[in-house]
Amino acid sequence: MVIRADASHPNKTEGGRTSGLGQSLSPALRRVNTDRLGPITWFRTDWQRSGASTGRAIWTSEDGTTSEVLVKIPVSEREFRWLRRLQDAPTPLPVPRLFASGDTLEDYHLGWVIIEYLPFGPIGAKWHDDHLERITLAAARFQGAASLHPVDRDLKHEDWEALLKRSREAARGRDLAAVTRWRKALKMASKHLDQLVEKWHRRAPIGWIHGDLHLANGMSREVDEGSPVVLIDLAEVRPGHWVEDAVYLERLNWARPERLKGRNPVKLLASARRRLGLEIGSEYPRLADIRRILLASCVPAFLRTEGVPTYVQAALEQLENGLHRAH
Structure with missing residues (x-):
């Protein structure tokens, strides 16, 4: 049996009732990423332990191709650093692919990442x-x-x-x-x-x-x-x-x-x-x-x-x- 990442039926909200931080920072995240980041649906899975806000969205690359992504904010300095460091690792990439990231968000001093959506798991x-x-x-x-x-x-x-x-x-x-x-x-x-x-x-x-x-x-x-x-x-x-x-x-x-x-x-x-x-x-x-x-x-x-x-x-x-x- 294969478990899909969304199989736990997390409490999703378009506005973000389950994620006040994510909801409040959504406009800034979309402004910083110009027209590439689509509307964000914030959610929380059964196995999520951290206090970070996590959301799903669609990312549009320069060539027009689209990808499902996860938005995570805030992220620790350590996670931020290692996601960046390992993007050049041999394939298959041992960590999620990173689409965008920053250690500040407009006037906020906090780290954020936009990574590939991994559809299956956790194992x-x-x-x-x-x-x-x-x-x-x-x-x-x-x-x-x-x-x-x-x-x-x-x-x-x-x-x-x-x-x-x-x-x-x-x-x-x-x-x-x-x-x-x-x-x-x-x-x-x-x-x-x-x-x-x-x-x-x-x-x-x-x-x-x-x-x-x-x-x-x-x-x-x-x-x-x-x-x-x-x-x-x-x-x-x-x-x-x-x-x-x-x-x-x-x-x-x-x-x-x-x-x-x-x-x-x-x-x-x-x-x-x-x-x-x-x-x-x-x-x-x-x-x-x-x-x-x-x-x-x-x-x-x-x-x-x-x-x-x-x-x-x-x-x-x-x-x-x-x-x-x-x-």
Whole structure:
């Protein structure tokens, strides 16, 4: 089954009752883009999380051809920058095609973009066995295109010691299932934390990663279920090791082991990078385990937001298995 991007029947309005900002800025957007941007229909989809106003319109190119487009305002500086940077990436373009953009709109200091309308997706709307393979290939294409740009920002550094301390404090209470196993695992993680963090800080290669890789951020230009995935939502792009994208995607499916059986996102992304001639690094399995240990050990610290029992249990198993492999 193919999911169309408009299949959620979002609340659309010609005037923009669902998007006051979009409605108020529509005239300015059309003035800035002269006669190319047609009337905008603002909407909000079921899976949209950001506070940006999003609308559909028709774009008329210089040669008179028309294209369906999405108008998004405001956009973060990071998303604005990476949409622009990756327009020269090899085809199929790993991000939406950009028709127009600006970091100001008349007297307003805010970013806006006009991008191609992607008619199919997100791929996470309905599970299919090839989803992980398709999105990891998209991630590899994204990382490869982004690698042409020098890393000019600092790595993100989490305070693992403080997070683990919060987890151990949470494990002293009674809100945690399998609390004895959690206490034992967290104690072992704490014992080896300095060594784990030191190895993590020395990870290589470092490049640009998507930072928010999941199935709801994968769209498609074509009806074919095997067609290339286009990655959206570039607001979290940052420097890191490629396994961070893979383990992030894996973590979101820890509580759904039937999806991960035989489909390891780390191995899939490594394979995709290898096919594209991208550096993998010899220690990536070890680094992936360290990342799993660090992330899983933090779950008790966030019980209020990540306290779904199946996920908490899956995180405990990841922590125990990771520590066993690491030591």
